[in-house]
Amino acid sequence: MKEILSGNEAIARGAYEAGVRVACAYPGTPSTEILENIIRYREINSSWAPNEKVALEVGIGSSFAGARSIVTMKHVGVNVAADPLFTLSYTGVGVNGGLVLVTADDPELHSSQNEQDNRNYAKFAKVPMLEPSDSQECLAFTKLAFEISEKYDTPVMLRTTTRISHSKSVVELGQRQGDLPEPKLVRNAPKYVMLPGNARGRHYVVEDRMVKLGQDGCSMPINRTEMRSTSMGIITAGVSYQYVREVLPEASVLKLGMVHPLPMELIREFASKVDKLYVVEELDPFIEEQVKAAGIAVTGKEILSICGELTPGRIRRGFGLPEQEPVAPEKLPGRPPNMCPGCPHRGVFYSLNKLKAYVTGDIGCYTLGFMPPLSAMDTCICMGASIGMATGAVKVLPPEEQKKVVAVIGDSTFLHTGVNGLMDMVYNKGAATVIILDNRITAMTGRQDNPASGHTLMDDPTNAVDLHMLCKAIGVKHVRGVNPHDLDECQKAIAEEMERPETSVIITNQPCVLIKREGVFVKGGTLAVEPDSCSGCRACLKIGCPAIEWVGTPGEKKGKAHIDPLLCNGCEVCRQLCKFNAIQEAK
């Protein structure tokens, strides 16, 4: 049967067909939909973990117990999971328990804080990496990855990029493999207890494995030579293969399905058959440097940028091919993403702006608090960084400036890696204010449940972490809740806690407006501007709500506000800003 599937859907399908029993992840664009699709297959135990390190450890546990397991994350998630990954490379996987780690990279930073090339992790951690170039290969390579994992006793990384994960193409589906042995306990301490005495010996096993994989890769069908004109030969992989076929249809191609370890003898053979050799790869010169180190002349980053994703046009330019005359784009108003109408983060950032706080921010929808007119975020580095950074800043700032430091973090991000930062702040007597924006969901990636939301990925009701009690247990003496839609309350609470020379935590109590689960988000009454009362002072525009529009004559300062009744969620934040009582419930 044929279906049009995204790369992520095809990986989910591939995991199902491979007989996977356990799937675990922390959501992150562009990887999130893999787990969201895996839950269609009820044979697979699928779950969200609080972070990527835990997700991988869950996968390792089920692999060692003899079950095929898949763990998925975005590229920066592998930074969090790197600790178990590097030693998992030494232990190898469980008997019949193949383990595949999917890393979804994001060239062009469509939705990320950096553009790291995770092929480097395969080399660094000494594990094989497969890289599919369309959805059919996503399915096939996922299945193959489990075979390689068990045959060579190694975790296997499967690398996608945004253009693979989020592109759809036609896929032929197969059946679930049903003949896999049942999981059972297998004890093998010398292999699985990585104390120095055991690990020293395992390192030799790892090095031998990678040499063997490099040799065997020369005859793997996924590393494929396509001979056409011999004047130009191109080594490529992933989505770049598709662009090469599009732009340079006559060129011979060595398409690599396994990008680590490289099948160097196959590359040498291909190089000998063509007049000029190129590598076309996104981001780092990963293949190129190794080919050059093997003494093979090749052109790569001399003509293609290390920064940004490749496109057919960028490859055309790199190879000096004629292009359609580009039309200069006209300057138009931009359309950046924005917080939703009624978003509970808006009141907090409005207050932080008023209080001139120095805000160490974090990763989530609320990072949009950086944008004007709220303009109330000063830093954003990685998941969970806000709290540790606040501690560090307070250590060195003069007393008057110490008070300005406020860490802002979402509920899911707090449980991901922020909680450790809070332990440190209390333990080492840091005196900053922490605001946990508890909207009861992991919103930015599309509303995923988390340990504080009360539901699992499989939609079963479960325990919800009590954030107040957690902070208290860590030792925070001053924990208070606020309604972020009440601007006076919100601003007063933040101002008081900023003055306090001790660690304090404020937890907001309004849910994300996108939560569909019944009884969580309740829409308020729609508001409207009474034109006769509106003075045109623009105070209500200072919260940047997409439901409020300025209606004026172009070129003139005068005008009035208008609320779009279809967009308004009735949070009443704008109403509190209007000194003329012009904003009332719509009639």
Place this chain on the structure above:
Amino acid sequence: MSDKITNILLVGVGGQGILLAAEVLSETCMLAGFDVKKSEIHGMSQRGGSVVSHVRYGKEVFSPIVPEGEADILFGFELMESYRSLPLLKEGAAVIANDLCIPPPSVLMGQESYPADLAGKISARFPDFLLVDGQQLAIEAGNARAANIVLLGAVSKRMHIEEKFWLESIEKMVPKKALEVNLKAFQVGRSLS
């Protein structure tokens, strides 16, 4: 089947039903026996930002994204986003645009103006231009939210694919309770010339 690939860009603002329209479009192409690829960006763009979806079909499609300057059909859900995408079109491309302006944040706040007479500017550059009042026609078909399918009906006239594949695809992709309205909306769009 010729080797020619047809390139379609769907552009607009998050929440306008662009992704569903792109799904129906690509499903139709597959049912009609073509190879098809579709690409778009999720994530940050969902929060009211610009959305661009690429659909390519033909005998064998390689790149999932439309090469710059090679789009044959622009399927625009919002006027400024349609106008913004013109540099991606081939000379002589067909433009089917929804007659709708959604002001971006800077315009909402009164800092910038929404550009004037975009429909006129688009038709001056691309004479094969059809402006559709998607919202009004969708209301007439029974539901304002079916504007995306009205527009899809108009686009379908530019693609040489039998009507039965369109209907089969809509039946498969659209939720049951909204099917009747959407089939009607499709026909309303398809009857526009």
